[in-house]
Structure formats: C-alpha cells, structure tokens
Amino acid sequence: MTAGTVPLIRRSHLDEHGWHSRRIRREVETGYLRAIRPGVYARGADVDGLTREEKIIIRARALDLVSATRPTFCGLTAAAAHGLPCLRDDGLLHVLTSDSRPSGAVGVVRHRNVAGHGHDVELDGIRCTPLARTVADVARTEARDVAVSIADAALRQRAFRPPGAYDVEEAARFREEALRWARLSTRGRRAAERALLLADGRAQLPGESVSRLRLLDLGFAPPSLQVPVAGPQGSTFWVDFGLDDVNAWGEFDGKAKYRELASAAGRTPHRVIDEEKRREDWIRGTTQRRFARWGWEHVGDAATLGRRLAAFGITPP
Incomplete structure (x- = not known):
C-alpha cells in the first residue's frame, strides 16, 4: 500500500457507523486508528510502516x-x-x-x-x-x-x-x-x-548530498561523484566520492545500505559486506589511493566528518 492509496476515514463516517467519541478515543489510544488531522483518521496498520x-x-x-x-x-x-x-x-x-x-x-x-x-x-x-x-x-x-x-x-x-x-x-x-x-x-x-548551483544529480542519497556540503566546508575541492573504477574481468566499480585534490576515495554508508543491496541482488547482508570488502581492497590496490567510509553519525557537522577522515589519513589540502 502506498501513500496515495491508504484509505482515509472521516469522523462523519465513523459517526454513521455508531462510533461515539469515547470509542474513537479508545481506538486511537490502542493504535488501531491514527489521527491524521482533526476529523480524519487512518488505520494504524496502514500508516505505521510508511x-x-x-x-x-x-x-x-x-x-x-x-x-x-x-x-x-x-x-x-x-x-x-x-x-x-x-x-x-x-x-x-x-x-x-x-x-x-x-x-x-x-x-x-x-x-x-x-x-x-x-x-x-x-x-x-x-x-x-x-x-x-x-x-x-x-x-x-x-x-x-x-x-x-x-x-x-x-x-x-x-x-x-x-x-x-x-x-x-x-x-x-x-x-x-x-x-x-x-x-x-x-x-x-x-x-x-x-x-541550486551546488546541486548535482550524480548524488544517489541524501547522505551523499550532505557529505558533499561537509567536504566543501572542510576545504576540500568539489569532489567527483559516482566515479567509475575498472574492476576485475571487465567489470566496473562505482565510488561515491573522488577526493582528487588529496588522492583519496570516500563512500557514504547509510544504515540500510547493505540490507537494500542484499535485497536487490537476492543475497544475504553478510555476503554483500564480504563483496564490498573485496571491492574496496581492489580499488585501493589498483589506484593506490586511501579509502574512507562514513555514515550519518559523521555528517552532523564538518568537524565530525573531518575527524573521521583524519583517522584514515585524509585531511584537506
């Protein structure tokens, strides 16, 4: 069920079915109903996972x-x-x-x-x-x-x-x-x-967009986005950030990344993590660049991301 198909229930409709105020309040308290706005409700099961x-x-x-x-x-x-x-x-x-x-x-x-x-x-x-x-x-x-x-x-x-x-x-x-x-x-x-002048559609996730702002705030040059790196047997690996001014790579890992990758490819999260490790090793070995990963917990401000990158030996020029 999508946001456009979730049934909305008006208070007048509940009244017609004999639902008095006390019962409506009880159903909201138990979670069966969710108050969307005054006079409009939806079933809790329909909206809780949205x-x-x-x-x-x-x-x-x-x-x-x-x-x-x-x-x-x-x-x-x-x-x-x-x-x-x-x-x-x-x-x-x-x-x-x-x-x-x-x-x-x-x-x-x-x-x-x-x-x-x-x-x-x-x-x-x-x-x-x-x-x-x-x-x-x-x-x-x-x-x-x-x-x-x-x-x-x-x-x-x-x-x-x-x-x-x-x-x-x-x-x-x-x-x-x-x-x-x-x-x-x-x-x-x-x-x-x-x-709008900063915007770039090569950013795949909001975390990558925020990361780019923090990198600029730290003094890095505008990074290359979704950079192709030649992989084994004619394959291509894509890297989120090319920090070309300091000869390094960077990747943003959201909490759901490996779960989503596993679901899309029909593999287990453990196998996806193992493949990501091999991919990172290949990229570092063939390009001779440092490689750093970070997540939402590191992009709340520029200083926090700066400390994360410094732990990998990556600092602004």
Missing part, C-alpha cells in the same frame, strides 16, 4: 479531503509528493495562497503565490507545484542541507541514468528552470541560487 515522505503525503491528502477549496501544496510537502527525500519533517503542511494572511488551519503554513496559478500538477491525489518550482521554493526557504539534497534528487530524476550516465545538458536546463522560479521572489533568492 516513510517520512509518505506520511507527509497522507497528511496532505487529509487536508485536501476536508478543505472547501482544494489546496495547492508547495515546498517540502510538494517535494514529498514528487518523490524527493525530505531530511526533516516539522509536522507542517505548506500550501500556496493568493495573499499573505496567516492560515487558520491546524498545522498549515501559507505561502504567498508570487507566480500565479496554472502550473499545478496532480500527484498521489493532491495538487502540487511543478518539480522545478518545488525545488526552487525549498531552496529559498529551507536549510542548506535540506535544499541541496532535494535539488540533487530532482536533478537525478531528470538527468541521471544508471549505472553512471549523466546528461549534463539536461541538468543545466533543469537548473536554469529552477533558478527562474527562485528569482521571482526576493526572499531567499541568494540562498536558492547557491543551493
């Missing part, structure tokens, strides 16, 4: 369900609907409005629509800003790590084809489209320009 982005979409669908006029979602809410990774969820929904009055709806932030309507797209049953505008809005209003990870993912959608083909011209076209949207407003325009 991702952060899918839960945002569920909340947006609930607001759409009870709104007299269908809202157009923007910012992080639209990003989730576009399938982009949201590093954080503040529990708020972001919608466009024709004026700047504050919203009376619970958990809703209204953003003045400076570009007019007519560009909306329908995703997962909700109305959203188009992809380029969504990326621009996030880049104008959100923190740098959130903005760059979303811009990277959008460029990846548009310009990257596995295992390593990157359409630089298409990426440039999308970046310019997003920049045009960003420049329609003076608020956050410079931050948006910086984030």
Whole structure:
C-alpha cells in the first residue's frame, strides 16, 4: 500500500457507523486508528510502516479531503509528493495562497503565490507545484542541507541514468528552470541560487548530498561523484566520492545500505559486506589511493566528518 492509496476515514463516517467519541478515543489510544488531522483518521496498520515522505503525503491528502477549496501544496510537502527525500519533517503542511494572511488551519503554513496559478500538477491525489518550482521554493526557504539534497534528487530524476550516465545538458536546463522560479521572489533568492548551483544529480542519497556540503566546508575541492573504477574481468566499480585534490576515495554508508543491496541482488547482508570488502581492497590496490567510509553519525557537522577522515589519513589540502 502506498501513500496515495491508504484509505482515509472521516469522523462523519465513523459517526454513521455508531462510533461515539469515547470509542474513537479508545481506538486511537490502542493504535488501531491514527489521527491524521482533526476529523480524519487512518488505520494504524496502514500508516505505521510508511516513510517520512509518505506520511507527509497522507497528511496532505487529509487536508485536501476536508478543505472547501482544494489546496495547492508547495515546498517540502510538494517535494514529498514528487518523490524527493525530505531530511526533516516539522509536522507542517505548506500550501500556496493568493495573499499573505496567516492560515487558520491546524498545522498549515501559507505561502504567498508570487507566480500565479496554472502550473499545478496532480500527484498521489493532491495538487502540487511543478518539480522545478518545488525545488526552487525549498531552496529559498529551507536549510542548506535540506535544499541541496532535494535539488540533487530532482536533478537525478531528470538527468541521471544508471549505472553512471549523466546528461549534463539536461541538468543545466533543469537548473536554469529552477533558478527562474527562485528569482521571482526576493526572499531567499541568494540562498536558492547557491543551493541550486551546488546541486548535482550524480548524488544517489541524501547522505551523499550532505557529505558533499561537509567536504566543501572542510576545504576540500568539489569532489567527483559516482566515479567509475575498472574492476576485475571487465567489470566496473562505482565510488561515491573522488577526493582528487588529496588522492583519496570516500563512500557514504547509510544504515540500510547493505540490507537494500542484499535485497536487490537476492543475497544475504553478510555476503554483500564480504563483496564490498573485496571491492574496496581492489580499488585501493589498483589506484593506490586511501579509502574512507562514513555514515550519518559523521555528517552532523564538518568537524565530525573531518575527524573521521583524519583517522584514515585524509585531511584537506
């Protein structure tokens, strides 16, 4: 079941079936029901396993369900609907409005629509800003790590084809489209320009996007991304980061990486880890470069990543 197909239950529907307030409260307390927003519920079993982005979409669908006029979602809410990774969820929904009055709806932030309507797209049953505008809005209003990870993912959608083909011209076209949207407003325009110019669709995961920011903060040159290295018997290995200014390699390992690799290839996590070890040994041996791995626990700030790299003898020039 996906975020677009999870059944939403209105309070009026429960009333029609004789569910009084006490019973609804009891079912919420036991976890059978989850309150999505005032007057809208879903079964706990349907939503508990959803991702952060899918839960945002569920909340947006609930607001759409009870709104007299269908809202157009923007910012992080639209990003989730576009399938982009949201590093954080503040529990708020972001919608466009024709004026700047504050919203009376619970958990809703209204953003003045400076570009007019007519560009909306329908995703997962909700109305959203188009992809380029969504990326621009996030880049104008959100923190740098959130903005760059979303811009990277959008460029990846548009310009990257596995295992390593990157359409630089298409990426440039999308970046310019997003920049045009960003420049329609003076608020956050410079931050948006910086984030969009840093974006690169070769980053595969949000952790790689954040890692790149930390590497730049540490003083490394912009790293090469998804670098091919010739493997045995004509194979090709792909490395997340080429730290070419210090003759080193780097890889970001999220917590789920080996589990996902194992699931995709039909192998056990233990076998995948063993193969990754052999791959790393080959890359180090054939390129004579140092090799460092890190995870989310190392990219909270630049200093922490710097200490991790220094443990492998890798320091900024």
